[in-house]
Amino acid sequence: xxxxxxxxxHELTAGTSIQELLDQLRLDCLQVxxxxxxxxxxxxxxxxxxxxxxxxxxxxHFVGGG
Amino acid sequence: MDELIIAGRSFKSRLMVGTGKFASNEAMVAAMEGSxxxxxxxxxxxxxxxxxxxxxxxxxxxxxxxxxxxxSGARDAEEAIRLARIARAAGCxxxxxxxxxxxxxxxxxxxxxxxxxxxxxxxEGFIVLPYINADPVLAKHLQEAGTATVMPLGAPxxxxxxxxxxxxxxxxxxQATVPVVVDAGLGAxxxxxxxxxxxADAVLVNTALAVARDPGAMGVAFKKGVExxxxxxxxxxxxxxxxxxxxxxxxxxxxx
Numbered sequence: 001x002x003x004x005x006x007x008x009x010h011e012l013t014a015g016t017s018i019q020e021l022l023d024q025l026r027l028d029c030l031q032v033x034x035x036x037x038x039x040x041x042x043x044x045x046x047x048x049x050x051x052x053x054x055x056x057x058x059x060x061h062f063v064g065g066g
Numbered sequence: 067m068d069e070l071i072i073a074g075r076s077f078k079s080r081l082m083v084g085t086g087k088f089a090s091n092e093a094m095v096a097a098m099e100g101s102x103x104x105x106x107x108x109x110x111x112x113x114x115x116x117x118x119x120x121x122x123x124x125x126x127x128x129x130x131x132x133x134x135x136x137x138s139g140a141r142d143a144e145e146a147i148r149l150a151r152i153a154r155a156a157g158c159x160x161x162x163x164x165x166x167x168x169x170x171x172x173x174x175x176x177x178x179x180x181x182x183x184x185x186x187x188x189x190e191g192f193i194v195l196p197y198i199n200a201d202p203v204l205a206k207h208l209q210e211a212g213t214a215t216v217m218p219l220g221a222p223x224x225x226x227x228x229x230x231x232x233x234x235x236x237x238x239x240x241q242a243t244v245p246v247v248v249d250a251g252l253g254a255x256x257x258x259x260x261x262x263x264x265x266a267d268a269v270l271v272n273t274a275l276a277v278a279r280d281p282g283a284m285g286v287a288f289k290k291g292v293e294x295x296x297x298x299x300x301x302x303x304x305x306x307x308x309x310x311x312x313x314x315x316x317x318x319x320x321x322x
Contacts, residue, residue: 006113007112008113025069027113027115028121031121033155033156035152036176040151040152040155042121059112060111060113061110062108062109062110062122062133062135063108063109063110063111064086064088064094064108065107065109065136065272066084066087066107066109066112066136066140066223066250066270066272066273
């Protein structure tokens with residue numbers, strides 16, 4: 001199946017959770033915030049939230065800014 | 067120096083610094099330390115999985131600095147609100163530097179969208195520090211909406227031009243019931259000092275530090291500028307006038 005990850009198509013196995021995807025991409029869940037279909041997913045819910053074909057994910061982190 | 071109080075929280079430093087555009091995290095930390103700041107701004111962006119980077123947050127001690135996430139990149143109220151909520155979900159305290167800049171050339175803030183976003187965020191319990199053009203009427207609307215400060219620009223972001231909006235900032239300061247933080251365009255410690263001499267409560271500086279040959283030393287220079295300006299304001303500056311007024315006595319000259 002395919003999801004949109006930060007604006008780009010991303011292939012992954014059906015039933016993957018957001019936490020599993022973050023692990024695959026070596027992203028530390030403490031350093032990022034995830035929006036799933038425009039809803040913020042709290043850290044506690046990353047493992048229980050599974051992805052479906054066509055879902056949209058935004059994974060955001062802090063960068064330098066003024 | 068007397069303390070700066072924003073939303074009931076006191077700060078010894080009246081200089082806030084941004085963390086953008088530094089050549090390295092080390093340069094950023096040097097500028098933060100040199101400046102003596104207690105409030106540092108950060109931005110939110112998409113993670114780039116192709117170019118994984120060390121988290122810049124690892125370099126900012128949360129015991130020492132209040133992290134002030136900005137909503138830079140937001141083009142309207144909706145995007146700004148979304149970014150503020152993301153920042154809070156990241157575990158930040160609910161402080162937000164509200165920025166809505168739809169115009170990419172001058173990065174001037176959109177007053178209508180900024181006010182809309184401020185109203186929503188205040189209701190959601192955020193401590194809102196809005197970045198605005200130096201518009202006294204807008205500043206009043208925002209403080210009435212419950213923002214914790216107003217942050218008028220001296221000049222467009224990153225221009226280093228100083229207080230081009232001086233007269234309007236003076237009106238904002240005169241009317242303000244919340245702290246006035248002059249943000250953007252301050253390129254030299256003298257610009258920061260000038261804002262503080264006028265009675266601004268604080269200033270925010272980023273580019274001037276980030277592009278300096280020695281960001282740490284420039285941080286120190288801005289710290290001194292801000293302190294000098296504040297102390298002069300508290301001490302009471304003399305009035306400007308057109309005619310000379312002798313500093314030396316006008317009697318007892320060595321002539322008839």
